[in-house]
Each structure stands twice: as structure tokens, then as C-alpha cells.
Amino acid sequence: MAEQEKATRAQVADVDRSLYDFVKPEVGYERFADGLNEEVVRAISAKKDEPDWMLDLRLRSLDIYHKMDMAPNWGPSIDGLDMDNISTYVSSGAEQAASWDEVPEDIKDTFERLGIPQAERSYLAGVGAQYDSELVYHNMQESAAQMGVVYSGIEEALHGEYEGLIHDHFMHLVPPTDHKFAALHGAVWSGGSFVYVPKGVKVEFPLQSYFRLNAKGAGQFEHTLIIVEDGADLHFIEGCSAPKYNVANLHAGCVELFVGKGAHLRYSTIENWSKNMYNLNTKRARVEEDGRMEWVSGSFGSHVSYLYPSTLLVGARSSCEYTGITFAGAGQDLDTGCKMVLTAPDTRISVSAKSLSKGGGKSTFRSEVIVGEKAERAKATVSCASLMLDDQSRSDTIPAMDVRCPSASVGHEATIGRISDDTIAYLMSRGMTEAEARTVVVNGFANPVSKELPMEYAVEMNNLIKLEMEGAIG
Amino acid sequence: MPDELLAIHGLNAGTEEKPILHDIDLTLGTGETHVLMGPNGAGKSTLGRVIMGDPAYQVSSGTIAFDGRDITQESSDKRSLAGVFLSYQAPVEIPGVPLNSFLRTIVQKRPELKMTGREFRRRLKEVASQLDFDSSYLSRELNVGFSGGEKKKVEMMQLLLLKPKLAILDETDSGLDVDALSVVSRGMEAYRAECDGTLLIITHNTRILERLDVDRCHVMVKGHLVAEGDSSLVGEIDREGFGRFETAEAELAGEEA
Ligand SMILES: Nc1ncnc2c1ncn2[C@@H]1O[C@H](COP(=O)(O)OP(=O)(O)OP(=O)(O)O)[C@@H](O)[C@H]1O
Ligand SMILES: [Mg+2]
Numbered sequence: 001m002a003e004q005e006k007a008t009r010a011q012v013a014d015v016d017r018s019l020y021d022f023v024k025p026e027v028g029y030e031r032f033a034d035g036l037n038e039e040v041v042r043a044i045s046a047k048k049d050e051p052d053w054m055l056d057l058r059l060r061s062l063d064i065y066h067k068m069d070m071a072p073n074w075g076p077s078i079d080g081l082d083m084d085n086i087s088t089y090v091s092s093g094a095e096q097a098a099s100w101d102e103v104p105e106d107i108k109d110t111f112e113r114l115g116i117p118q119a120e121r122s123y124l125a126g127v128g129a130q131y132d133s134e135l136v137y138h139n140m141q142e143s144a145a146q147m148g149v150v151y152s153g154i155e156e157a158l159h160g161e162y163e164g165l166i167h168d169h170f171m172h173l174v175p176p177t178d179h180k181f182a183a184l185h186g187a188v189w190s191g192g193s194f195v196y197v198p199k200g201v202k203v204e205f206p207l208q209s210y211f212r213l214n215a216k217g218a219g220q221f222e223h224t225l226i227i228v229e230d231g232a233d234l235h236f237i238e239g240c241s242a243p244k245y246n247v248a249n250l251h252a253g254c255v256e257l258f259v260g261k262g263a264h265l266r267y268s269t270i271e272n273w274s275k276n277m278y279n280l281n282t283k284r285a286r287v288e289e290d291g292r293m294e295w296v297s298g299s300f301g302s303h304v305s306y307l308y309p310s311t312l313l314v315g316a317r318s319s320c321e322y323t324g325i326t327f328a329g330a331g332q333d334l335d336t337g338c339k340m341v342l343t344a345p346d347t348r349i350s351v352s353a354k355s356l357s358k359g360g361g362k363s364t365f366r367s368e369v370i371v372g373e374k375a376e377r378a379k380a381t382v383s384c385a386s387l388m389l390d391d392q393s394r395s396d397t398i399p400a401m402d403v404r405c406p407s408a409s410v411g412h413e414a415t416i417g418r419i420s421d422d423t424i425a426y427l428m429s430r431g432m433t434e435a436e437a438r439t440v441v442v443n444g445f446a447n448p449v450s451k452e453l454p455m456e457y458a459v460e461m462n463n464l465i466k467l468e469m470e471g472a473i474g
Numbered sequence: 475m476p477d478e479l480l481a482i483h484g485l486n487a488g489t490e491e492k493p494i495l496h497d498i499d500l501t502l503g504t505g506e507t508h509v510l511m512g513p514n515g516a517g518k519s520t521l522g523r524v525i526m527g528d529p530a531y532q533v534s535s536g537t538i539a540f541d542g543r544d545i546t547q548e549s550s551d552k553r554s555l556a557g558v559f560l561s562y563q564a565p566v567e568i569p570g571v572p573l574n575s576f577l578r579t580i581v582q583k584r585p586e587l588k589m590t591g592r593e594f595r596r597r598l599k600e601v602a603s604q605l606d607f608d609s610s611y612l613s614r615e616l617n618v619g620f621s622g623g624e625k626k627k628v629e630m631m632q633l634l635l636l637k638p639k640l641a642i643l644d645e646t647d648s649g650l651d652v653d654a655l656s657v658v659s660r661g662m663e664a665y666r667a668e669c670d671g672t673l674l675i676i677t678h679n680t681r682i683l684e685r686l687d688v689d690r691c692h693v694m695v696k697g698h699l700v701a702e703g704d705s706s707l708v709g710e711i712d713r714e715g716f717g718r719f720e721t722a723e724a725e726l727a728g729e730e731a
Contacts, residue, residue, distance in 0.1 A: 425528045426566045428550040429559075430632065431583040440579070444570030444615070 019113065019463075020272060023243045024106045024214055029132075031215065032089040038062060041187050044089050048155050048190075053167060061176035061186025068180040076304045076333035076362070081248050081278045088188040090132040090215040096153060098139045107131050114241065116210050119456060124237075125205035126151045130222055132215045133190040144203055150196040151207055154223055157194040166194065169225055173256040173284040173312075181252040181280040185221050189254065192222035195236065199260075202233035206268075206454065211253070213242040213273075219250040226267075230260035230288070237268045237457065241301070244274035251277055251302075257285035259293050261315060266294040270457055272464060273301035275331055280306050289315030289344075296452045297324040299336050300464045308366060310339035313347040313375075325354040325449040325461075328361030328393070329468050337366035337398075342408075345376040353384040354445060357393035358468060364396045369410065371403040378408040386416040387445050389438070439469045478539075479504045479640055479672050480525070485536035487524045488697075494520045496697045498536065502640065507666065507673040509683060509708060512694035513716050518676045519563050521694070522642045525674075526560040527553045541639065555584060557639030561629035561646045563676075567617040573628065574598065574612040581635055601634045604664065606657045622649040630661045637669040646675075647682045659685040680712040695723035 032040050041062050045055040070078075097103045100117050111117060111129050120127040126140030128151065135153040144151070150162065157166055176186035193209045213220045228234050242249060251273060259265045265285070273279050279302035285293045295309045311320040320340060328334040340349045355363040365384045386395035397414045419441050427437035442465055443450075450458040480502040488494035494517045502508055510518050524531050525538060527550035538546045545553055568576070578594055581587050589597065602609045607627045617625050626646050633641050647658055659682050665671045677683070688705040693716070700722045701707065 420566070421530060423566045423568060425523075425530060425550065426562065427568075429526050429528070429554055429562075430580040430636075431551050431554040432580070433551050434549075440571060440576070441568060444568050447570030 020241045021243045021274065022110075022113070024110060026090070026092075026215060028093060029215070030089075030091045030093055031087050031218075034087050034217070035084045036062070036065070036088060036184070036188070040088060044188055044190060047089075048158075050155065050158055051163060051167075054158065057171065057176070058187050061183045064176045065180060065183035065187055068183060070180060072179070072306070075306055075335045075364075078278055078280070078304055080303070081250060083184075085217055085247065086250050087215065087218045088221065089190060090218045091134045092131055092136065094131070094134070094136045096135050096156070097137050100137065103137050107136050110212060110214065111137070111210065114210065114212070114239075115456075116208075119208065123205060123454065123456070124208050125203055126207040128153070128193045128207075128209040130191045130209065130211045130220075132213060132218060132220065135191050138193075140207070141205075147201045147203075148198040149201060149203055150194065152194055154192050154194045154225060162194065162196060165196065165227065166225065169227065169256060169258060170223070171254070171256070173258075173286055174254050174282050178282065182254065182282050185223070185252050185254045185282070188219070189221045189223045191220075192224045192253070193226075195226040195234065197228045197232040197234050199229040200231040201229075203235070206235040206237050208237040208239065211238070211240040213240075213249060213251065213277075216245045217247045217249065219252065222253045224253070224255040226256070226265065227258045228260055228263045228265045231262045232260065233264045235266040235268065237454070239270050239272075241272045242274045242277060245276050247276065248303075249274070249277045251279045251281060253281045255281075255283035255309075257283075257293070259285060259287040259291040259318075261288045262290040263288070264292045264294075266296065267309075268296040268453060268457065270298045270453070270460055270464075271301055275301065275303050277302040278304050283307070283309040284312070285309070285320070286312045286314060287318040287320060289318060291315055291318045293318075293320040295320070295322045295324065295338065296449065297322070297336075298449060298453075298461050298464075299324070299326040299334055300468065302334065303332060305334040305336055307336045308339050308368075310341070311349070313340070313342045313349070314344055316344045317346045318344065319348040321349070322351045322353070323449050323452050324352075325356070325446050326363050326365070327356040327465065327468055328358070328363035330359035330361055332361045334362070335364045335366060337364075337368075339368045339370075340380065341370045341372070342375040342378045342380065343372040344374060346378065347375055348379045349381075351382040351384075352448060354449060355384065355386045355395050355397075356389065356442065356445070357386075357395045358389035360392040362394045362396075364398060366398045368400045369402070371401075371405050371408045371410065373404045375405045376407045378405060380408070380410040382410075382412045384414045385445070386414075387442070388416070388418050389442070435469065439466055442469060477504045478502070479541060480674075481539040482525070483537050483539075485524070485533065485538065487520070487531050487533045487536075489531060493534070494531070494697050495524065498699055500692065500699065502672055502674060503689075504639075504672055505666075505670050506689040507675065507686060509688050509691045509705075510674060510676045510694060511678070511691065511708070511711055513720075516694045517697040518694055519644050522560050522644045522674070522676060525642060526550055526558060554638075559633055559636060559638035559641045561626075561633060561641065561643045563644040563648075565617055565625045565629055567615075567620075569615050569618050571616045572613050573616050576616050577632065577635060580632065584636065587636070597635065601631050604634065605630055605661055606653070607631065623651065623654045626650060626658065627654070630658055633665055634661060637665075638671070639669075640672045640674070641665060642674045642676065644676045645678070647677055647679050655682060656685070658682075662686060680708050683708050693719045695719050696727065698723050698726050700726065
């Protein structure tokens with residue numbers, strides 16, 4: 001146990017589920033009653049002392065939520081999710097700190113085990129850490145602040161000079177009417193990050209927000225709003241994890257990204273929710289002329305995921321690349337992919353997705369590409385490769401293309417395969433055990449994604465793959 | 475007579491559906507170089523893979539002893555770590571796995587080859603240049619898009635890095651241009667000299683044997699080892715083909731029936 005206590009994410013050799021699967025007691029926590037009603041929503045709003053327009057948005061969202069059907073009529077089942085048993089707000093009561101020393105010991109220990117303070121010291125320009133419903137830590141390097149970069153909690157930003165900017169963007173890309181869980185998000189959102197990168201500013205090192213859901217039977221509804229102005233450049237990293245419980249947890253976050261003219265935003269995610277999690281997350285980006293959006297996405301955790309980052313290319317010559325991998329193990333039904341909407345001339349997208357399934361897991365890649373009438377000479381390529389690691393598992397590819405512009409060119413390719421016996425025999429003849437041989441092949445398969453990640457995260461991803469391959473994640 | 479490194483007795487093996495190898499007896503002494511020849515489809519590659527422990531093949535009777543130990547039931551990875559090496563006739567391609575990190579991984583599996591990252595890189599460079607292998611290819615994905623000759627060189631690179639006690643080279647010399655052929659035969663020489671290596675060379679190419687001292691030559695026809703002799707046998711096959719051996723096999727099979 002002592003060894004495990006010391007384990008950190010950066011260690012490659014020592015892979016152990018205890019890295020993610022540990023629970024801290026909820027002593028003296030504030031936890032709102034399970035279920036959802038106006039009282040709960042007003043209480044969250046009051047707690048945050050937020051502007052009236054935000055309360056209005058919450059109440060409007062709640063109304064929409066009540067009027068919408070619960071289950072989508074496609075995709076994985078979410079029958080195991082009963083909103084009456086989900087607490088929408090849980091707070092440790094810790095004040096948000098700008099120094100790890102001020103973060104309560106047990107929470108600090110959590111993030112230390114996840115490697116966050118270490119990562120901040122070695123290669124990040126700023127870090128936000130959310131624990132259950134509230135941010136407990138937020139800090140950014142002096143140099144970035146001096147260039148006018150803002151990186152803070154949304155609540156905090158709502159009390160300052162950026163309130164107007166937030167008002168004009170918050171849930172504009174993902175309106176509460178989008179779907180049931182967007183409405184839910186609008187009603188009870190809490191925590192998350194606001195990032196503002198002014199014109200022409202290039203942030204040299206990534207910013208990272210890490211979301212940890214410690215509380216049993218709770219929901220996490222963080223909102224991430226990023227505005228990258230014309231000619232600016234940012235790499236944002238999102239990480240998430242939770243310990244495993246035998247009751248359902250819910251994640252219904254929302255990410256809204258605004259990429260200005262000639263700006264560049266890379267949004268990387270390593271998601272490792274525990275396998276009792278319903279991950280119903282919504283992410284969307286809007287890209288102006290010559291802007292460039294990149295998504296790098298690794299989905300490993302959760303019981304059920306619905307996750308399709310979508311990108312609206314509204315400016316001429318704007319482009320988007322999506323690189324993603326999804327690994328569904330035992331008891332997982334992960335429905336992931338992306339949506340691309342090209343409405344301007346000379347826009348380009350390329351999608352490269354990998355999906356893996358093992359131990360009876362189900363992994364579905366779902367993509368939708370819409371090329372509008374005005375998207376002259378637009379180019380779209382979508383490729384998806386699936387690898388099934390045994391006969392019980394499933395991988396499906398559901399690509400949809402709606403092309404309304406004759407001068408656009410679109411291409412799609414999909415491959416589904418298994419690891420060949422010859423490959424395993426070859427690797428074993430070089431001294432690898434069968435399990436090692438399979439891990440090598442799977443890591444190779446994931447390589448196009450991991451090489452898009454900063455080294456430390458690529459290492460984490462390889463660890464997650466190794467964990468899955470060893471079947472250690474319950 | 476040197477020590478026996480590999481001793482096969484009464485081996486019958488094949489796939490689940492069909493027997494391929496019949497009553498194989500074969501002994502290789504430490505440091506010796508043996509050649510195995512025979513027509514296409516005779517079972518030469520199968521023998522190599524059975525010695526290596528490929529699970530695609532089952533041994534129905536007989537034993538394989540390596541270095542004084544019965545390895546008939548042992549898994550392929552254990553045989554590899556014990557010092558058996560097979561250079562594949564058709565090496566596999568593994569996307570996304572860089573050649574250099576693959577080589578590092580298989581070297582690291584062997585405590586006796588312990589070296590630092592820097593030592594490894596130096597050794598790798600040395601081996602690559604010894605084999606006239608473009609070192610910029612070392613960061614490419616394992617065998618993906620490699621030419622036939624390049625793949626064979628990758629097999630030879632592993633041989634020289636791993637220094638196994640026994641190397642079975644399955645047509646490692648086929649499909650090579652003149653220069654590559656001399657590079658590969660020099661590689662075999664280097665292996666023999668540096669590691670006192672034992673070689674079982676499966677080949678159709680009698681010319682490579684002009685460059686190598688051969689201790690014994692074996693002929694396989696339809697899964698039987700039908701003849702064994704010194705290197706003069708190679709010359710005979712070169713001149714007269716397998717006709718005489720096929721007749722011998724027919725008699726053998728007739729006896730069995
Ligand atoms: N995995 C397998 N499944 C089915 N048949 C096999 C398998 N491996 C080998 N065989 C069959 O066994 C016979 C021997 O094949 P093998 O590859 O050992 O021949 P070889 O002597 O190496 O021939 P070549 O000189 O053409 O390389 C062939 O008829 C081949 O089709
Ligand atoms: Mg062969």
C-alpha cells in the first residue's frame with residue numbers, strides 16, 4: 001500500500017488502478033438534496049451570488065429540461081441513470097486557492113496523486129483543479145497574465161470585467177434547447193474554466209483543467225468557455241477521473257470554444273471516468289476565417305459515453321482536425337465521434353479516429369459531416385479504424401455525410417480488424433508474453449493519437465491502455 | 475563432437491487439420507552451421523516455427539530439447555529468452571510501433587543484454603551500419619512499407635542485437651540484391667564469430683553457401699528429412715535438383731503406409 005500511496009501518473013512501470021480509484025471521505029461537505037427542482041437551482045445560483053441574467057438562464061434551462069424527453073432514441077441505454085438519485089451540487093467548502101499549500105490536505109493529496117502540481121511545475125502555463133462541484137485551485141504563470149491572458153473560474157469571471165463577454169457567449173454555441181442534458185447543464189452548471197486569449201497572443205505552454213468527481217452518486221456539470229481572439233494561439237488540456245462506486249454518477253459538462261480569425265486552438269482531453277459514470281458531455285467550437293481548431297481526444301472511462309465534439313467552420317479557409325481514440329472494456333458502451341459543419345468556402349476538415357473494444361465492451365464511432373451550399377471547394381476526409389480484441393466485443397462505425405456543395409470533395413474510409421495470430425506469434429518469438437505482445441500492438445494502433453499529446457499525457461494514455469489490456473480496471 | 479544444442483527426436487507436428495512434419499530427427503551441435511533444403515511446401519518453415527514454438531502448430535509426438543532441456547511444451551517467448559531465434563520468411567508489419575523502440579523492448583527483455591539507453595543506441599547504429607541499413611529507417615513503423623530486402627535486414631538486425639544461441643534463418647537470403655546478399659552473409663559470419671552462434675539456414679539459394687562454411691546439410695521432402703550429408707550435398711542439389719530425394723521420400727512414405 002505504501003508503494004501505491006507514492007504512485008504518480010508519471011511513473012510508467014507502476015500501473016495500478018489505485019492511481020485513480022481512491023476515495024476521500026466527505027467530511028463537512030455541503031451536498032444538495034438529490035433530484036432536481038427549482039429550489040435546488042435557485043440555491044446553486046444564490047450560493048454563487050451570480051448576476052440575474054444567469055439565474056434567468058438557469059430557470060429557463062430547467063423549464064426546457066422538464067419539457068424534453070429523457071432518453072435519446074439512438075445510442076447506448078441510459079436507463080441506469082435516475083436523476084432523482086443524483087446530487088447536482090456537492091462542495092467540500094474549500095475556498096478556491098492560488099497556491100497548493102492553501103488547498104485542504106486530502107484534496108491536495110488527490111491532485112498530487114494525479115500528478116497535477118508536478119505537471120504544473122514542469123510544463124504548464126496554468127492549472128485549474130475542480131473537486132466535485134467547485135474549483136479548489138486556479139493559477140496561471142505571471143508571464144501569461146502579463147500578456148493579458150485570463151484563466152479563471154467562470155463564477156469568478158462573472159464578478160469581474162469579463163461579465164459582458166461571458167454573457168455574450170455563455171451557452172450560445174450550445175443552447176439549453178440542444179438536448180436534454182444541455183438543458184440540465186444550463187440549470188445546474190457549476191465550476192469549470194473561463195479562458196480569454198487576447199488578439200495575437202500566443203500562449204507558449206498549455207493550460208490544463210482537471211476535473212475530479214469524488215462524491216458518490218453526484219453529478220459534475222462544469223462549464224468551459226474559451227475565447228481565442230484573432231491571431232492568438234492556445235493549447236488547452238482537459239483531464240478527468242473519478243473513483244468507482246456501485247451507484248451511477250453523472251457528468252454533463254459543456255465546452256464552448258470560440259476561435260477567432262487566423263487563431264489556433266488545440267483542445268486535448270484524456271478522459272478516464274470510473275465505470276459507473278454516465279458521461280453525457282457536450283463540446284462545440286466555432287471557427288472564424290483562417291482559424292484552426294484541433295481536437296485530440298482519448299476516451300477510456302465511463303460506463304456510457306455520448307461524446308461528439310462538434311465544430312462549426314463559419315469562416316473561409318478555416319480548418320479542423322479531429323484525432324481521437326476510444327477504448328471500451330468490460331461493461332462499457334462508448335458512443336463517440338465528432339460532428340463537423342462546413343459553411344464557408346475552402347474550409348477543410350480531417351478526422352482520424354481509432355476505436356478499440358475488449359472484454360465485451362462496445363465502441364461506436366459516430367461522425368457527421370455537413371457541407372453547406374456555400375462551402376465551395378471544401379475538403380473533408382474521415383477515417384476510422386477499429387480493433388476488436390476478442391469475439392465478445394463490438395466496434396461499429398456510423399459515418400454520415402451531407403454534402404450540398406458540388407465543388408466540395410469528401411472522402412471516407414473505415415477498417416475493422418483483429419490482431420492476427422501471426423503478429424502475436426512473431427512478437428512472442430522475440431521474447432514477449434502474449435499479453436505484452438497484444439499491448440504492443442494496441443499501443444501501436446493508438447500511436448497516431450498518443451503522438452499528438454504532450455509526452456506526459458502520452459505516457460498516461462499508454463498506462464491506461466496497459467491497465468485495460470491487463471483487465472485491471474473493474 | 476561439440477555439445478548438442480538442439481536435439482529433435484521422433485517429431486511429428488502439423489496444424490489441427492493436417493500433419494506436416496513426420497518423424498523428424500535432427501541434432502545441431504553448438505557452433506555448427508547446418509543447411510536445410512527442400513522443394514517448396516516441404517515443411518521447412520514449419521519446422522522452424524515448431525522449433526520456435528508457434529502455437530499455430532501442434533506437436534503430436536516426439537521431443538525438442540534445447541541446451542539440455544526439453545522445451546517441447548514451452549511457450550515461444552520462453553524459448554526466445556532461452557536463446558532460440560527464428561528469422562521469419564515473411565516478417566509481419568506492425569503499424570504504429572517504431573522499429574527502434576521495438577528493438578529496445580526486445581533487448582530489455584533479456585537481463586544478459588543489460589545496457590543503458592545510450593549504449594543501446596550506439597549498438598543499434600553499429601548494427602545498422604554493419605548491415606548497410608539506412609539508420610533514418612529506424613524510427614519508421616516496424617516493417618510497414620519496408621521492401622522485402624529491408625525486412626530481411628530487420629530480421630538480421632535482431633539476430634545481431636539479441637545474440638541468441640541458435641538462429642534459424644528462414645530464407646533470409648531470398649529476394650536480396652547482390653549487395654544485400656553479401657551484407658547479409660557477412661552478418662551471418664559476424665553472428666557466428668561474435669557469439670559462437672549455431673545456425674540452421676533454410677534456403678533455396680546455393681550461392682550464399684559459397685560464402686559460408688557449412689557443417690551439415692539436410693534435405694526435406696514432404697515433411698520427411700530424407701538425407702543428411704556434408705556440404706557436397708548442396709552442390710549435388712544445385713546440379714541435379716531434388717529428384718533423387720523425392721524418390722527416397724516416396725519409398726519412405728510407402729514403408730509407412
Ligand atoms: N498454418 C498453416 N495452415 C495450413 N497449412 C499450412 C500451415 N503452415 C504450413 N502449411 C502447409 O504445410 C506445407 C509446408 O509448408 P512450409 O511453409 O513449411 O513449406 P516450406 O518448405 O517452407 O516451403 P517454401 O520453400 O515454399 O517456403 C505446405 O503445404 C503449407 O501449405
Ligand atoms: Mg518456407
